Amino acid sequence: MNVKTMRDARKPHFTVLPPLALYVHLPWCVKKCPYCDFNSHEKQAELPFQEYVAALIRDLEAMLPSVWGRRIHTIFMGGGTPSLFPAQQIDFLLSAVRARLALEPGAEITMEANPGTAEAGRFRGYRDAGVNRLSLGVQSFDDSMLQALGRIHSADEARRAIGMALDTFGNVNIDLMYGLPGQTLAMARADIEEAVRHGTPHLSAYQLTIEPNTVFFSQPPELPGHDAAADMQVMAEETLAAAGFEHYETSAFARPGRRCRHNLNYWEFGDYLGIGAGAHGKLSFADRVTRHEQVKQPRDYLKNDAAIEIRNIAPRELPFEFMLNALRLVEGFPEELFAARAGLPWSSIEAGIMAAQERNLLERSAQRIRPTGRGRRFLNDLVGLFLPAQE
Numbered sequence: 550m551n552v553k554t555m556r557d558a559r560k561p562h563f564t565v566l567p568p569l570a571l572y573v574h575l576p577w578c579v580k581k582c583p584y585c586d587f588n589s590h591e592k593q594a595e596l597p598f599q600e601y602v603a604a605l606i607r608d609l610e611a612m613l614p615s616v617w618g619r620r621i622h623t624i625f626m627g628g629g630t631p632s633l634f635p636a637q638q639i640d641f642l643l644s645a646v647r648a649r650l651a652l653e654p655g656a657e658i659t660m661e662a663n664p665g666t667a668e669a670g671r672f673r674g675y676r677d678a679g680v681n682r683l684s685l686g687v688q689s690f691d692d693s694m695l696q697a698l699g700r701i702h703s704a705d706e707a708r709r710a711i712g713m714a715l716d717t718f719g720n721v722n723i724d725l726m727y728g729l730p731g732q733t734l735a736m737a738r739a740d741i742e743e744a745v746r747h748g749t750p751h752l753s754a755y756q757l758t759i760e761p762n763t764v765f766f767s768q769p770p771e772l773p774g775h776d777a778a779a780d781m782q783v784m785a786e787e788t789l790a791a792a793g794f795e796h797y798e799t800s801a802f803a804r805p806g807r808r809c810r811h812n813l814n815y816w817e818f819g820d821y822l823g824i825g826a827g828a829h830g831k832l833s834f835a836d837r838v839t840r841h842e843q844v845k846q847p848r849d850y851l852k853n854d855a856a857i858e859i860r861n862i863a864p865r866e867l868p869f870e871f872m873l874n875a876l877r878l879v880e881g882f883p884e885e886l887f888a889a890r891a892g893l894p895w896s897s898i899e900a901g902i903m904a905a906q907e908r909n910l911l912e913r914s915a916q917r918i919r920p921t922g923r924g925r926r927f928l929n930d931l932v933g934l935f936l937p938a939q940e
């Protein structure tokens with residue numbers, strides 16, 4: 550028996566590690582939106598930009614030994630509202646990242662921005678710092694919908710921000726939401742059609758859902774029913790397909806060649822470092838996969854007195870974790886990606902694949918596994934087939 554066959558078959562095994570990305574969480578917003586369950590905190594006073602960036606760099610440095618010799622493929626600055634940060638601080642942060650980690654040439658560097666904090670000079674500053682993709686949280690072009698969502702910006706401010714973003718970065722995403730309080734199918738269609746007219750190469754369309762620990766959870770607004778929301782989703786998919794967008798993930802649409810590489814890395818179960826308050830990460834090593842999570846409250850994070858939490862993902866959970874991400878991809882994944890990213894043999898998911906095929910939730914063609922239309926509609930049921938058996 551050679552060494553390879555002697556290794557513990559229950560443990561993951563990697564000869565080549567997955568691509569590595571960097572997520573940076575910037576946790577403050579002007580105002581907390583009533584539907585938002587992200588780790589975002591309403592700005593109460595002057596924000597400690599400099600101290601926070603120093604904490605991010607400290608955090609990154611602490612994790613360097615875990616990623617020695619690896620290159621960063623993409624960076625994503627999310628929040629919160631990263632565009633509250635002055636360009637000078639973003640420049641300082643990205644320079645510090647480059648000084649400590651090698652970036653792939655042409656690495657995608659995305660930043661999220663709120664149209665209510667958009668300024669042309671600030672956008673140019675971000676671009677000069679190295680940001681090459683901007684993601685704008687527009688949500689709707691209807692002022693009454695924006696008000697119902699508690700957004701700080703108007704539809705006209707969103708239009709102006711899109712124009713500035715396209716002039717400055719070219720590579721721009723618009724986030725839209727549908728299934729909003731009082732929204733009709735015609736109103737949802739008007740939002741999607743206007744988004745297409747603005748000419749951004751990427752669009753994300755999310756259904757509004759009511760999440761625990763939000764204002765909408767304790768005071769729920771009246772939302773369109775399940776069937777009405779499903780009609781809006783179908784309308785969005787058809788309108789965007791007719792306009793030349795590829796629907797590549799549950800909520801993501803892109804013009805050819807403009808898919809978000811950072812998010813694709815999550816869905817393909819790649820690795821990522823997460824820095825910033827409450828940020829999560831996932832890292833693979835030769836014989837294990839770990840997750841890490843930073844302390845959630847910005848004030849604790851700034852004090853640096855709470856340790857980062859790191860845990861190994863149990864090998865029996867890896868098939869489910871892989872599928873939870875990969876089955877969001879409309880085109881699914883090539884069979885070999887499972888061993889490459891979960892580090893386990895195909896036999897560990899064979900039974901789940903067969904059960905999903907029998908229920909017409911998955912299809913297998915040309916060595917690819919992809920969810921059927923039914924599988925996309927009942928994604929939770931599909932992914933549930935890969936949950937580890939109770940011990």
Ligand code: SF4
Nearest residue numbers: 578581582585589629
């Ligand atoms: S701006 Fe975005 S991150 Fe901030 S509270 Fe609203 S939805 Fe949440």
